[in-house]
Amino acid sequence: MDLSLYLVTDRPLSRGRPLEDIVRAAIAGGVTTIQLREKEASTAEFHELGLAVRELTRAAGVTFIVNDRIDIALACDADGVHVGQDDLPAVTARRLIGPERILGVTAADQEQARQAVAAGADYIGCNAVWATPTKTDTGTPLGTAGLRELVAGTTVPVVAIGGIKADNAGEVLATGVAGIAVVSAICSADDPESAARELRSIIDTHRDTN
Numbered sequence: 001m002d003l004s005l006y007l008v009t010d011r012p013l014s015r016g017r018p019l020e021d022i023v024r025a026a027i028a029g030g031v032t033t034i035q036l037r038e039k040e041a042s043t044a045e046f047h048e049l050g051l052a053v054r055e056l057t058r059a060a061g062v063t064f065i066v067n068d069r070i071d072i073a074l075a076c077d078a079d080g081v082h083v084g085q086d087d088l089p090a091v092t093a094r095r096l097i098g099p100e101r102i103l104g105v106t107a108a109d110q111e112q113a114r115q116a117v118a119a120g121a122d123y124i125g126c127n128a129v130w131a132t133p134t135k136t137d138t139g140t141p142l143g144t145a146g147l148r149e150l151v152a153g154t155t156v157p158v159v160a161i162g163g164i165k166a167d168n169a170g171e172v173l174a175t176g177v178a179g180i181a182v183v184s185a186i187c188s189a190d191d192p193e194s195a196a197r198e199l200r201s202i203i204d205t206h207r208d209t210n
Contacts, residue, residue, distance in 0.1 A: 001063055001079075001102055002032035003123060003159050003179035004203050005196065008067070009036050009053075013187045020052050026186050027060045029196025033179070035082055035104075037067035050076035065104060070096050080104065082125060085112065094120035108142075110153040117156055124154055125181065128162025129172060132184075148175040166198050173206040 007026045014022050023034055036053050038046045050066060054076045057064040065080045066073035070093060073081040080102025083093050090105045097103060105116035108127040116124060128141050141162060142150065151158045157178030164172055165185045172180055182199065189195035 001122065003063075003157055004207075005031045005200050006033040006035065006159050006161075006179050006181035007031045007186055007196070008161070008181055008183045009034065009038075010183050010187050011038070013184050015188060019049055020056065022187055022192050023053055023056050025191075025193035026196045027056065027062055029186075029193040030200030031062065031186070031196050033063040033065060035065040035067050035181070036072075036078075038069075043072070046072050047075055050078065054078060063102070065102065073097065073101070080122070082106070090116050090119035090121055104159070107150070107154075110150060113150060113154045113158075117154070121156060123157040123159060123178065124150070125159050125161060126150055126177075129160050130163030130168075132163040144171055144175055147172070147177065151176040166195075166202060169199055169202045170206060173203065179203075 009019060011019055034053060034057055036050055038049060046069060050072050054064055064078045065082050066078045067082050068087050070081050081093060081097055082104035083090060084106040094103050102122045103120055104123045104125050105121040106125045107113040107116050113124045126142055126147055129147055130141050147160055159179045159181050160172045160177045161181035164180050164182050169180055186192045186195045
């Protein structure tokens with residue numbers, strides 16, 4: 001499980017380009033984890049997309065996570081599932097996916113993170129660091145100070161998301177997170193592969209100097 005550069009897919013933000021093309025380009029640019037997020041797709045379409053992403057990620061050795069839908073994750077043999085506070089409880093998700101698959105849980109604060117870890121979470125996805133139009137239901141942004149506190153008080157890796165792009169990724173990495181998750185920074189980029197490569201370079205430079 002390498003969470004360092006984590007892409008959350010969003011077809012509406014992909015400027016009409018096929019999901020497979022975005023995923024393929026992101027992987028070529030150095031993305032280490034792909035989370036398939038589909039809020040509007042039918043179950044059949046979600047499953048079909050999941051199979052396509054599973055094929056691409058397996059060939060590249062990239063971790064494949066499905067957002068919310070445990071049934072889709074199992075049907076596509078995904079590496080894991082990510083659930084939010086309004087989805088199935090983390091303890092139920094863990095029971096359904098078993099001990100071998102990865103469980104990610106969104107947490108807004110240390111208490112939610114503690115509960116998620118107790119329920120079996122392998123990593124925490126933080127509430128948004130900064131406000132973003134991509135996801136508007138995350139409450140008050142954490143900011144880097146709040147993120148640093150969450151990382152310090154959590155015993156599993158934390159992935160940051162929310163308004164992260166190349167010009168502020170270093171600031172986020174300095175909080176001690178295990179990785180950064182992005183949506184529009186890659187999905188909406190003119191060249192998703194180059195966008196991913198730039199972010200990966202920032203991550204690698206941070207690792208080399210810390």
